[in-house]
Amino acid sequence: MDQITSALAPPRAAPKAAVSGTPSEMPGSVTKRLSNELMTLMMSSSPGISAFPKSDANLFEWVGTIEGPAATIYAGLAFRISISFPSNYPYTAPTIKFETPCYHPNVDIVGGAICLDILQDKWSAVYSVQTVLLSLQSLLGEPNNASPLNPDAAGLWNSPEAFKIQLMKHYRPLTDAST
Numbered sequence: 001m002d003q004i005t006s007a008l009a010p011p012r013a014a015p016k017a018a019v020s021g022t023p024s025e026m027p028g029s030v031t032k033r034l035s036n037e038l039m040t041l042m043m044s045s046s047p048g049i050s051a052f053p054k055s056d057a058n059l060f061e062w063v064g065t066i067e068g069p070a071a072t073i074y075a076g077l078a079f080r081i082s083i084s085f086p087s088n089y090p091y092t093a094p095t096i097k098f099e100t101p102c103y104h105p106n107v108d109i110v111g112g113a114i115c116l117d118i119l120q121d122k123w124s125a126v127y128s129v130q131t132v133l134l135s136l137q138s139l140l141g142e143p144n145n146a147s148p149l150n151p152d153a154a155g156l157w158n159s160p161e162a163f164k165i166q167l168m169k170h171y172r173p174l175t176d177a178s179t
Contacts, residue, residue, distance in 0.1 A: 030089050034059045037129045049133040051083060060085045063099075064133060065174065072141035073164055078174050081112075081136070083129065093123035096132065101170040103163075105143040105154035109170060114139075115149040 038059075041051060051064030062083040068074025079100040086092045096119060097112035106115040118127060118135055148154035156163040 030085065030087060031059055033090060034085060040128065041130050041133075044130055046130060046134060049130070049137055051081075051129055051133060060087075062129070064129075066133060066137050066140070069137055069141045073160060073167065074140040077167075077171060080174055090125040090127070093119050093127075094129075094132070096136070100172055100174065103150070103153050103167040103170040104140065105145050105148040105150055105157055106139060107153075108149045109153075113149060115144070115147055117144075 038052065041049075048067035048069065049064070051062050053059050054061045054063050062085070064081045064083055066079050066081060068077040068079075079098055079102050082097055082099050084095040086094065096114055098107055098114065099112060101109060102112070103109055107113070114136070116135065116139055118124075118132065143154070143157060145154045145157055153163070153166065156166060
């Protein structure tokens with residue numbers, strides 16, 4: 001009788017793996033997450049930040065803009081950034097770097113690398129593109145001088161006039177043609 005009952009019962013689903021999604025399913029879930037984040041970012045009213053895919057064909061490579069926060073040495077300046085999402089996003093942080101030269105204690109002036117804890121060891125899957133962009137914008141006015149990527153900028157931070165002179169020596173205004 002047990003054999004007849006089990007033959008008539010619907011097949012049981014295999015137990016789910018501890019990690020959600022197989023490798024072949026993950027790009028689709030990442031694409032869905034990035035699409036949702038793009039929509040949220042486009043609908044948000046967060047001033048001074050924006051980001052979008054570089055092309056319709058690749059949702060994993062974005063370009064963004066961060067405007068310097070008001071009442072900071074960066075007020076009135078805008079910086080272009082690049083954002084590369086790994087295939088296992090949001091479980092791994094995106095790679096973000098400044099494309100516009102940015103003289104800042106936590107930014108490498110040559111390569112644009114950023115020293116920000118939430119992009120390294122403090123990353124969490126709950127962060128979104130919007131929260132990262134807001135954190136970067138905040139970082140412009142409030143650097144972490146205890147962990148500088150640019151020691152010269154960190155040393156000048158408490159001398160606003162000298163800092164502004166160096167900042168403007170490196171800064172390149174954004175144009176429609178700049179990427």
